[in-house]
Amino acid sequence: MLILPPMRSSHQCPKCGHGEVLFVPQIADRDDRDAVRPLALHVRHYDWKDDELGKLEAYVCRSCGYTELYTVHASALVPAKVPGARVLRRGE
Ligand SMILES: [Zn+2]
Numbered sequence: 001m002l003i004l005p006p007m008r009s010s011h012q013c014p015k016c017g018h019g020e021v022l023f024v025p026q027i028a029d030r031d032d033r034d035a036v037r038p039l040a041l042h043v044r045h046y047d048w049k050d051d052e053l054g055k056l057e058a059y060v061c062r063s064c065g066y067t068e069l070y071t072v073h074a075s076a077l078v079p080a081k082v083p084g085a086r087v088l089r090r091g092e
Contacts, residue, residue, distance in 0.1 A: 007059040007068050018063035025057050027069075041071060042082040053081060 004014035007021045027039040031050075037043075041054030054071045061067070071077070079085045 007061065007066075008070065013061035013064060013066055015066040016061060016064040018061050020062040022060040022062055023057070024060060027056050027058055041077070041085075044081075053077065 004010075005012075007013060008023070011021050012019050013021065029037050029039040031037050037050065038052060039056045040052035041056070042052075044051040044053065054074070054077050056069050057072055059068045059070070079087055
């Protein structure tokens with residue numbers, strides 16, 4: 001199996017080979033009231049604030065537009081706090 005390095009470390013597109021990648025540290029999303037929020041895996045709503053779990057960042061090829069999404073601090077996420085989430089391990 002050929003494994004190409006991710007754009008976030010190679011700064012090169014694995015699809016078209018272009019050597020310019022745009023890093024986007026926060027991706028816009030909209031909530032029920034159309035307010036702009038950062039895109040995240042899950043949001044816990046409290047009366048006084050929203051708590052985003054697993055914010056996403058993107059690496060975008062400047063030629064073909066191929067985009068890699070990454071969850072920030074993925075290893076610190078607690079699966080039980082994300083409804084429906086479960087850890088899948090190789091070989092299971
Ligand atoms: Zn590309």
